[in-house]
Amino acid sequence: MIIKPRQPSLELLQLEALEPRFPLKHLNYLYFTKDIGMARSGYRGEESINYYLQTIARSKSDFLFHHLRLPAEGSYFQIDTLIVTPSYLLIIEIKNLGGSSLTFNGQTNQVKQTFPDGRVEMRDDPLLQARRQRRKLQLFLKNIHFPPVPIEYLAVLSNKNPEITFSPDYQEKDRVIRSTHLDFSVLELDAKYPNPILLPHEIHYLNEQLLHFHTELRVDIFKKYELTRKDIITGVRCSNCGTSIMKRRKRSWFCFTCHYASNHTSLIVDTLRDYSLLVSPKISHQEFRWFFNIESSQLASALLKRLNLPREGTGRGMRYLLSELVDREGWVGSTLHKS
């Protein structure tokens, strides 16, 4: 049974909102494109293993959690996929590493990724990450007073292209598998732990705690990419051509590139969603004018009034609350449509 379905992380949604608003000439633009490329590829890799988890998704006694971020030791750790069964827990670390070959080095705990053009990149060993996650999950379980339970872990390579090799001293290479082997590995683990040790109410408690403590990472994109508010491209993005910023004319938004005109509320909601992902889930009247490129105070008031948003504070300190308007489901739906 899937308890927490796979969805793009808040971080990926933030990067996607930033992409069309990132100034191309900025010093950190390349750094940003690398980050968003990796985040997208990682998500595609994670999605691609769903096929091999179908049996578990249908099972009534096993529970699937995708993308968990839990507290331990004063910070957070992230698990790509966690399976809760009555006899053991399984951490799955998913890596979508392409190229022509991947060489796992047991001494340095690194993976050498070689590309067809001869380029080489060094990566952290995903198995090491999975081991670290196991240690942190043990601490998390202790903190929620959960009885000890075996925790297994696998590093799953979702990209079919690279040839995989291991140095002779590499430990536990059975735990590094291709996604096509995942369902078999789970069966092997089921056979290793034939006796249920967790009672239904214990599993229920654990499932609840995992959902309760899951906390999405919200990136301060201004800090991370050294952007100021002046740097980012503000305005209502054209929903027709997707690239240009629309200009407010008398009664509608107009795109000078594709000549599309519209006064649909969704244009404002989409822009507020971008604002909410990039800046803050609260917006003042002045910030609204800045982000929407609106000079007229009356027009800003009229547009905000139309949305009937909940408010907090008074006078200059008044903020409109956006979380209801741009709830998580709305973001996810619209992001998937865009990609």
Ligand SMILES: [Zn+2]
């Ligand atoms: Zn347009």
